[in-house]
Structures are given as C-alpha cells and as structure tokens.
Amino acid sequence: MLFKNTVLTSLTVLVLLANSPFAADSVEFKLPDTRVGELTAEFIKAFNSGDKEQWTMFISEYWKPSEQEGATERRLGFFEMLTNDLGPIEPVIVESSDEFSIRFLARGTVPQGPFEWIRIGFQIDTLAPNLILRASADPGENPKYAIPEGKLTDKDIAAFLEKYMADLAADDKFSGAAILAREGEPIFAGAFGLASKRWNIPNKLDTKFNLGSMNKMFTSVAIAQLVQQGELSFDDKVGTYLPDCPSKEIADKVTIHHLLTHTSGMQDYWEELFDSHWWEIKTVDQLAALIYDDPLLCEPGEEFHYSNSGPIVLGQIIEKVSGRSYYDYIRENICKPAGMINTDCYEVDTPTPNLAIGYTKETYTDNEPRPDHWRNNLFMHASKGGPAGGGYSTVEDLIRFDLALHSGKLLSKEYVDIITAGKVEIGGPEMKYGYLFGDENFDGIRSVGHNGGAPGINAELKMYVDLGYTVAVMANYDMAADQVAHKMDELIRQQQE
16 A cells, blocks of 8 residues: 555655755654644645645545545545646645644745645544545745734834735735725725836726625625615515516526525526627626526525626616616715725726736636736626626725725615625635625634635725724735735734734
8 A cells, every 4th residue: 555554754754855945944844743644744745746646545545535426536636736836845834733633834846826835724534544524725925924923013013014015016926905904094005016017007005906706795785775775675586576587497496695695506607708709798687698598506595606697686686676777876875975986897998097907827728827927817807897796996995895884874784784694604614605795703703805806806805893904905916915815814813812
C-alpha cells in the first residue's frame, strides 16, 4: 500500500520538500502528532507528487466515502484546482489545530492564479478510522502582514492598513478602493492602483467599480419595500404577479421566498448570456428571456442552489408591481434616499465618467493564462447589470447604503431584520443566507452583506450590525477585495478580544 498509517513529523515534511525553492524557510512548519496531523502530511505528500493516481489513492484511503454521485471527481477537482493555481505547495505554519481539525498556511511554488498563498483546512470524522469529512482552501497571505498584537488605536489601524494596501498595490496584487468605518465615520479610507491602465488614470474613493453580485442586496430591499407597503407577500407564487411566465413549473411552484433564498431550484443564465447577443441585452425582460427554458434542479424549497436567474424573476416582479422599470425603481427608492450619487447599472458601451476598467489574468479560451499578463474584462461580463448583479458603485456609496439601511431610510427595522437574518445554511451554522444577504456569525461576531466577483471584478460589503463597523472594499482585479476585507475583519475581531 502506498500510504502507511504513520505520523509524519516536520522533519519528514522537510525531506519531501527538499527540492522546493522555499525549503529553507520550512523549519517553522511542524504538524501535530495526531491523526489529523498524519492525514495532513499524507495530503501534502500526495498533492506535491502532481500525480493523479496518487491523488486518487489518497482520496480512496483517507477521505470518508460519500454516497453522492461524482464525489471522487469533485475531490480530485480540489487537487487539480490547487495545482493549477499554485503548483506544488510549501507548508509554512499551522495556524490552528485540535484533535479533529487543522488549518495551515502554505505558499505556492509556481503560482499561476491570483494568489500565491493559501489556507488549507481539514475536518476529520470523530469515529475511527477518523477519515476526512471536509476540506477547504481559502486565499492566504504572506505572514509578514500579520496584525500587531494588542489593542490598536484608530490611528494605528489606519497606519497598518495604509502600509498593508500600499504593499499589495506595489506588488500589483491590489487595485481598487477601501473604507473601514465605525458608525459611518471612516477609520481608514484609501484608493490604490489604476482605474485605466491604458490612460494611467488612478483609482479614487469615488471611482465606480463593478459590484458583481452585490446588486442582489438592492433587489432584496426593493422587494421588502413592496412587502412593507402591502403590495406583495414573501409567500406569494411567481404566477401571482407574472401570469404569463413562460415556465408553468416556476409560476405554480416557486415563491418569492424561494427566489430570495436561492432555494427555487432555478439554474443560472451565465452561459446563455454569452451564447446570445449579450451586448444588446439591457432590460430585465431581455435577461429573463434567457432563463425560463431550463428545468428546475430540484423541488422548490428542498436545496440551496446559488442562482443568478432567481433575482431576474424578482426584477420582473418589481417592474410589474411598481409599474416602473427595475432601474428607475432602484434609483428612486434606494439610491436617491440613501444619497448614493455614483451607483447605477451603467452601460459599459456608453462613456461613463470615473468608471474603472476591470483587469484579469483569467481566460475563457483554451489558451493557458499568463500570470504576468493583464487583460481587460470588457468582453467577459454583461454590457449592463441588473437585478442579479453587474451594476456599479463606489466604496463611499456602499457606506451610505449601510447607513440608510440601518437608519430607517429604506425599510423599517422589522424588515431590515427579516431580509438580513440567515434562513438557509450554506457553510455550517456560522454561514447562512437570508433574503439575498449573507449572514455570518463567527465566535459571536455577526456581519451581514454580500460580495461579488467575476474576472476583473471583486467587491465586498460587510456590515457588523452589533459593533457598528462597516467594511467596504471594491477592486478591479481578480479576488483582490476579498483579502483586504478579510484583513479588516481580522482587525475588527482583534479589537473585541
């Protein structure tokens, strides 16, 4: 048998990585003398072999069998994804570990994706033979960016973030803008990188960045406003408002609640968008024409399936009930009362002042991505956003949205609580999805909001409703906002200790 049930020590891991260009730094990495430490060492050995046969044998021996169809293929996909992005990995430090779980930081030796550093975690079964139940991989960062210990003043936080983000920008790993605020007042605000590489135009705090999926929050608020006004109910069926809905299954079975929680069973329309004349699609009805031919993936209410199609149906309902276009409704009932002067679904083929161009190293062709080559994303996303995403905003406007949402300008507190409260688990009890809002509660610290991402697009809004903090980060690089938002989250949590 290829893998033996023996614990590999840190010395063994060093031997396995002797050919790594970073091997000299690996003396700090030491796995615990536990079953989860043993499995982690075996994973590193199998992964760094680059051999699909060894990956398959590792999965067969050390991963708990699953009755779900395609489980082995998905687990192999975990290996392949990390290999494609990072090459062999150099484990650097165990960040946390107990008897049945571990999380360690590693560095890719041949990084090809947007990140060089990765956090890998395993949770194992509490019952013998203690096989792997779950694996996770999240973007990591260089340990040199560790937050100083102890309580920090607002001035300390601002100075740390200024240097942190300036370093990221200098390494060409961040381009965008960010605000960390308390009770609406910025502790830190900064903009880095270029809105246009062609014209060498710098990003500013009022630069308009693509929201990605964050438009879903506006759609949620609009629906809740109509419910609050007695115009509709969360339990109503789609057919109540769209009697001519092309899909009888959706009209008769799917409720507004299902659409808001991604439990409708509806599929996605992304591929259909690019199979069509996507640059001509600029209305909600044109988007809706792409979504009704696909059958439901499951019975409504049975499962969570993240879908961009559901919010499109909600956009149609908003138009039907309000008698206005979705875009006009959002401008008048959300952006205007909130003072969001730089937020809209701008058409990318129409010149818009101060609009950032997205840049990506991804490719939708059969060509290999070039990690040293940026390309703009103008042909990789819709020409106009809508109820599911793709609009534009600024970090300043996102702070204004938070203030308006939680001050009663947009909804009563009752309905703010309804839409932001988690209703469906999406990553364990700590991570839930509400009505087009994410609801996270880790170690008693709760945040609500949404993120957005696509090639050359990354943004995140996290509202710490009990603590009064707001994190707003927008970027025109792949995945760049996520790491900054995560760092701000670390800073907020440290101040509560």
